[in-house]
Amino acid sequence: MRAIEKIENKDFNLTDVEIIELLSIDAYTNDFYRLLSVSNELTRNKFKNKGYVFTQVGINAAPCSVNCRFCSLGADHYSVDSKWEKDVDTLIKELKVLNEYHFDDFFLMTTADYSIDKYLEVSKQIKPLLKENQKFIANIGDFDIEIAKRLKSVGFTGVYHINRLREGQDTLVTTEQREKSIASAQAVGLEIYYCIEPIGPEHSYEELLEEIKRARDLKISVMAVMRRTPVVGTPLNELGQITAIEMTKIAAVTNIVVNPSRSMNVHEPTQMSLLAGVNQLYAELGANPRDCNSETEKSRGFTPLKAWEMLREAGYNK
Ligand code: SF4
Secondary structure, eight states: HHHHHHHOOOOOHHHHHHHHHHHHHHHHHHSHHHHHHHHHHHHHHHHTOEEEEEEEEEEEEBBTOOOOOTTTGGGOOOSSOEEOOOHHHHHHHHHHHHHTTTTOOOOEEOOOSOHHHHHHHHHHHHHSOOOOOOOOOEEOOOOOHHHHHHHHTTOOOOOEEOOOOOTTTTTSSOOHHHHHHHHHHHHHHHOOOOEEEEEEEOOHHHHHHHHHHHHHHHTTTTEEEEEEOOOSSTGGGGGGGOOOHHHHHHHHHHHHOOOOSEEEESSSOOOGGGGGOOOOEEEEEEEEEEEESSSSSTTTTTOHHHHHHHHHTTTTBO
């Protein structure tokens, strides 16, 4: 039986060969729409049209020693318009304004070199401002179990931490380091927010398969896929970008294989991708690895309102 027929029969227990078969579907054929239909139905049945908007603030714009070859903040090719750190008063003001709008989980992101002591101090002051049901997510460099415990003690509920595509080649971090951080987070009960990223035209379906399986094995409940944004000034800029239709297909396959229990995201958002069972989007403020404007809310970043508008167009509600 072909993989597309197997998933139409609601059998999502796919072999590596079958996952590659789904990823290899020609996006201009009927099978592409069959794939989208299965992924969409899976999401609608599971989540009953409930959507989510998460909001992330990048709290510092500074050269980062991890030097990811796709990131505007990498030290050797720093491409952001300025350097700064938001102080806690600024963050509190921003969060008060943000909280006039509805959004779900709240993320604080730093570059990998940002002082963990300072991060925990800032986070401790931010936490009481969050609404009762807002989850609090750390997006920082690699960490050990002691730091994981401290993240938990100041009120974080989860971490965005992943093994990026071509880790150690396009970044200065190894897969082993990523795995240790993820294990530390899990050991103290922090939820892992995961993503296959940053997907570029140079990545083979076999590479994507490895990362999709990693997410499946981790039993991720909040899943995502992200295409690489070519940022002028970064080493990988010249490799360009996959199309939105290709990203939509990868989102569908990832959703079916990982089968997250809470939400599926695509980043940066495209309306088309919401046909593939995507029910969660991000709003972004401050520094952003995909932007040269250090205030991404004035450039690439969505506001919570814009993200909700896109979700509503696809029939997802708060
Ligand atoms: S993606 Fe993160 S770790 Fe990599 S250079 Fe940018 S800020 Fe540093």
